[in-house]
Amino acid sequence: MSQTPLPQQSARSKKSRTKISPGALKRTLRILTPHLGQHKWLILGGLAALFCDVIFRILEPWPLKIAIDAVTSALGAEIGPTLGVGSNVGMTLAAAAIGLAVIVAGRAVANYASTICFALVGARVATQLRSRVFEHVQALSLKYHSRASIGDTSQRLVGDIGRLQEVAVTAGLPLVGNVLTLAVLLVVMVILDPILSAIVLITAAIYGVLSKIATPKITTASRSTRKGEGRLVGSAAEALGAIRVVQAYGLENTVAREFANGNERALKAGVRARRLAAGLERSTDVLVGISQALVLIFGSYQVLRGAMSPGDLVLFLMYLKIAMKPLRDMAKYTGRIARATASGERIADLLDEPIEIADAPGALTMGPVAGDVVFDRITSTDGHGNPLFDDLNLLVPAGQKVGILGASGAGKSTLMSYLLRLSQPESGSIFIDGYDTHNVTRASLRSSMSVLLQESVLFAATVRENIRYGRLDATDAEVEAAARAASADEFIQGLPDGYDTVLGNRGDTLSGGQRQRLAIARALVRDAPVVVFDEATSGLDPATRGQVTDSVATLTEGRTSIVITHDLAMIRGLDRVLWLEDGQIVEDGVPNELAVDPGTRVAEWMRSQAEDSRIETTPQTVGNTHENVGAGA
Numbered sequence: 001m002s003q004t005p006l007p008q009q010s011a012r013s014k015k016s017r018t019k020i021s022p023g024a025l026k027r028t029l030r031i032l033t034p035h036l037g038q039h040k041w042l043i044l045g046g047l048a049a050l051f052c053d054v055i056f057r058i059l060e061p062w063p064l065k066i067a068i069d070a071v072t073s074a075l076g077a078e079i080g081p082t083l084g085v086g087s088n089v090g091m092t093l094a095a096a097a098i099g100l101a102v103i104v105a106g107r108a109v110a111n112y113a114s115t116i117c118f119a120l121v122g123a124r125v126a127t128q129l130r131s132r133v134f135e136h137v138q139a140l141s142l143k144y145h146s147r148a149s150i151g152d153t154s155q156r157l158v159g160d161i162g163r164l165q166e167v168a169v170t171a172g173l174p175l176v177g178n179v180l181t182l183a184v185l186l187v188v189m190v191i192l193d194p195i196l197s198a199i200v201l202i203t204a205a206i207y208g209v210l211s212k213i214a215t216p217k218i219t220t221a222s223r224s225t226r227k228g229e230g231r232l233v234g235s236a237a238e239a240l241g242a243i244r245v246v247q248a249y250g251l252e253n254t255v256a257r258e259f260a261n262g263n264e265r266a267l268k269a270g271v272r273a274r275r276l277a278a279g280l281e282r283s284t285d286v287l288v289g290i291s292q293a294l295v296l297i298f299g300s301y302q303v304l305r306g307a308m309s310p311g312d313l314v315l316f317l318m319y320l321k322i323a324m325k326p327l328r329d330m331a332k333y334t335g336r337i338a339r340a341t342a343s344g345e346r347i348a349d350l351l352d353e354p355i356e357i358a359d360a361p362g363a364l365t366m367g368p369v370a371g372d373v374v375f376d377r378i379t380s381t382d383g384h385g386n387p388l389f390d391d392l393n394l395l396v397p398a399g400q401k402v403g404i405l406g407a408s409g410a411g412k413s414t415l416m417s418y419l420l421r422l423s424q425p426e427s428g429s430i431f432i433d434g435y436d437t438h439n440v441t442r443a444s445l446r447s448s449m450s451v452l453l454q455e456s457v458l459f460a461a462t463v464r465e466n467i468r469y470g471r472l473d474a475t476d477a478e479v480e481a482a483a484r485a486a487s488a489d490e491f492i493q494g495l496p497d498g499y500d501t502v503l504g505n506r507g508d509t510l511s512g513g514q515r516q517r518l519a520i521a522r523a524l525v526r527d528a529p530v531v532v533f534d535e536a537t538s539g540l541d542p543a544t545r546g547q548v549t550d551s552v553a554t555l556t557e558g559r560t561s562i563v564i565t566h567d568l569a570m571i572r573g574l575d576r577v578l579w580l581e582d583g584q585i586v587e588d589g590v591p592n593e594l595a596v597d598p599g600t601r602v603a604e605w606m607r608s609q610a611e612d613s614r615i616e617t618t619p620q621t622v623g624n625t626h627e628n629v630g631a632g633a
Helices: 007-018 024-059 062-072 089-139 142-147 150-192 194-241 243-248 252-304 310-352 410-417 444-449 464-470 477-485 489-493 512-526 543-556 589-595 601-632
Strands: 371-379 386-394 401-405 425-434 447-452 530-534 560-564 575-579 584-589
Touching: 024 089, 024 150, 024 310, 024 584, 062 089, 062 310, 062 489, 089 310, 089 401, 089 601, 142 444, 150 194, 150 310, 194 252, 252 310, 310 425, 371 410, 386 410, 386 425, 386 584, 401 410, 401 601, 410 530, 447 543, 464 477, 464 512, 477 489, 477 512, 477 543, 512 543, 530 543, 575 589, 575 601, 584 589, 589 601
Parallel strands: 401 560, 401 575, 447 530, 530 560
Antiparallel strands: 371 386, 371 425, 575 584
16 A cells, blocks of 8 residues: 655655754744634633733742741741741741632632633634635645545644644643743742852753754654654555455455554654653753752752741742743653644645635636537646647537547546636636636536536435535425436335435445436536536446436436546437547547448447447357257257
8 A cells, every 4th residue: 555655755755854844833833823813812811811820839939938937937046037927926827828728729720711711722723723724625636636645634634733732732831831930930039049040040041952952853753753643544544445455355464564564663753752752851850950959058058147048948949849840841841842843734734735726816606507618729738747638629519418539548537627627727728608717716617517427426424415415405305306317216215214314435335326326316406507427337237327328318408418438328319429639639520420430430439349348248148058058968
């Protein structure tokens, strides 16, 4: 399932793993910023509660300082200048205890309020961002979707956005509070004792150096982990999507081995990221321990010489502990934020994918059309840069049924994707009833067309809903009428819950012919003036093909129909057949007239199709011959 990268790809991959984008965090913040303005009151409420939490943190050690100084003074010790110690020790201790309880309770309430506010903001922003990214992905052209991994895209939509939300609450919010706390505490400690506060400042500076060294490595490893997990999900989705082929060819062990290898690579990258983060955390612990030891030594000396009271020393040590906690937490959150930044980059990369096909500024909404289709001087290349169409022109009058034939790779399906604006040519225009499709909204353009593909894509919804997807405002009566016209009503009534039967993934609980007839019913209920068929009967057995062909005849009646097919039966009843070759229409005429001219490509194609049909019946004929021989013996 996985592919071996080319040497130049490997080199680029290696370079991306060793070089950090300096704007990684900025890119992540940029994709979140547009959604924050809608929640400004929640954010302001959370910040106000966070500020109260910081104030309560600053006040929390003071009751303990007052109590220690009061007890020390009551024991007769001579202490340095202090604050809040009265002659009544009991009253002082009671006031300190009550004050501590009030401060702790206030801090708990403020912390709870800030957490709830920011959690709500995180959840709502994540929901809006996920919807925004999904809408963007749906707007990307078929060119992007043909090369992108569905599993990796799904991982970005669910896993990466979920990680951003989680980290915003579990790391971003505490980080803001801790930075604010550290800044305020540094000011307070400088006022209390400039010498001891210098130790804290030096410790913070050393942490800053360690963090600057470790953070890029953690972010790199985290990015590799997320990419590995994305490839892993893509590999699993690809294998499970092709499970019939995997099982039929006995590829379970091969696929499992490739999945295990990818899993192992993701594991190694994840372990490396966590090891680096843990190393930064432990280094910070050691640094904090050394800082506390130095403060204890110099602080005790200050108490002994009467420059500060014992309560002041305890107050300073508690402030030091509170100040050091942000450093510890920042080391812990560095890993989380690095992983979130890697996820944010992946989402930003997805949002940076250009929407190649978008509504032009001031695009018109198409009104009702008859279905007159014109391709005017279409020129383009294929996915490999080779010429595909060269100044191609085609007129399909309203109501005409046209078949497009040609060798595989001639560009038949590409031409129809241009008509639907799923992709676009390099030059040239397409008109429907005089509307230039480049100057109308995609929604109004596509609403005027029904499409029937080789693979009848159904959804894990009820039969009724699958048909109604053709036109969402269709009534139940219209849905059932479309099913009857598509010769689908009979088998639908035989399902466990009739029209309310929930289909399995992609409609796999139905046969190919049943799926195709539901797709025809969906196209019928759309009631569009233009109908496009792209190998709609390919892969069906002759009996089912006949049933589907009859339903197709109902669908095309009175509508402009463009049919791409390799099925001889689909050619019957068409008004006109084209042969596409080397980017040009080289034959164009009535099917019967082209068929009787042995020199035409259409006649040659019909002969080969008829020959193939005869070959298909040969095994049955041979079998009957053997049975007759045996009976005669």
